[in-house]
Amino acid sequence: MKLINKKILITGATSGIGLKLVEKLYPKNKLFIIARNQNKINELKINFPGVVAFKTDFKNIAELPAVVKQLQLATPSLDVLINNAAVQYTPTFIDSDFKYESINDEITTNFTALCSLCYLLLPMLSHQHNAVILNVNSGLALVPKTSSAIYCASKGALNIFSQSLRYQLKNTQVQVLQAFLPLVDTPMTEGRGKSKMTTEKVSTEIIKGIENTILDHDIGKVKRLRLLNRLLPNLAQAIMRKS
Template sequence: MNLVNKVIVITGGTSGIGRQLVSLLCDDNTIIVVARPSERLTKLEKAHQNIHVVSADLSESTLYKGLAQKIQQMFPVIDVLINNAAIQNTPTFTETHFNYDTIEREINVNLNAICSLSYLLLPNLMSAIENAIILNINSGLSLVPKKSSAIYCACKAAMNAFSQSLNYQLEHTNVKVLQAFLPLVDTPMTSGRESTKLTSKQAAIEIIKGLEKQSTINDIGKVKLLRILIALTPSLAKKLLKRS
């Protein structure tokens, strides 16, 4: 896909990987950024004439229909939907400070919003003159989970299955469903973790390369090695990822 003069929706576009995607794509395309209301979102819209913003808290599932309607009113035709927004809570269920109320919120942002927006914006994507793309930003943790972040890992695994199934459903349409599988990336979500991290910009560059190639599976960084490890010694892969 030639990423020029496209209408691209990006969720979670005010920080981390999403912000880098906006920066790299906004010069040649029209970008609609979906994110929680904030000063960053307001500044983002003023920063570039090709950037439009729609404020919404994706943890609130009752907002999805209204959000989609706002986008549809602005742009009846969409070329790319990038489901990038994600949150991760690390406490285990057995820790005293685990907050039960975070379960629904995490599932909404990490899975429900992806499924819902893919459905609600599908008519706009199918209206594209050429091929249209739904790109779901996934994680190596969808392949092998770790001990903490059980909800996050489960949502990412479900996203993997959802993406494959939806791709089957859209096989005879102009819409393709792609996934980018990321290793640990240096974002606000991973702040404080002492580990070698891919930078947000590096991750965004690799995501865009896969989008241009329309790669159904785009393994980035160490995820390539993880795939090999799973194939050769799945038990070792589980052991290594358990406490990652």
């Protein structure tokens, strides 16, 4: 599938990887975005006229059916759904600044809302030939780190969900793909880690994975992490535990 003249929905599109995907896919495609910050949505629409935007916070999944109805008024079908939106909180359960409510917020944003969106948008995707659901995942779905336990767990759940949904849709026109990312230089990772991959390189790889129908696309250092976890799992766990 060449990403030209396609109808594409991108979540979390106003910053980081999502914004870079918008830059690369516009104006050769018809883009729709879902984001939570109205000021950033307004700025994006100035820079990318023609992008159709919907505002919602994925923490409030009760809003999703109404958002999808608005989307259906704008287009009867979609070719590609890119589930990119995510949040990550770094305090551990034993840190004094850990917030109890962050557990629900993180799981809902990273996993429950994504599952809900896949279900609600499946009829629109099923109208198209060779449609794609691309779930943006993380190397932390394969081997967790010490901090961000809920984030790691939500990404692990996303991995299993994506595989199972792939089985369910085997005899349909909808492909379920994943992109497993290393540490990427985005606002979410500001002040954390070294040797981050740029959004430019990551977005290029994500697009390549969609166009080449790579089911589980390991990007950057994730290739080595998956191999190490297969051959020497104890070493992989020790490395990630200290990361």
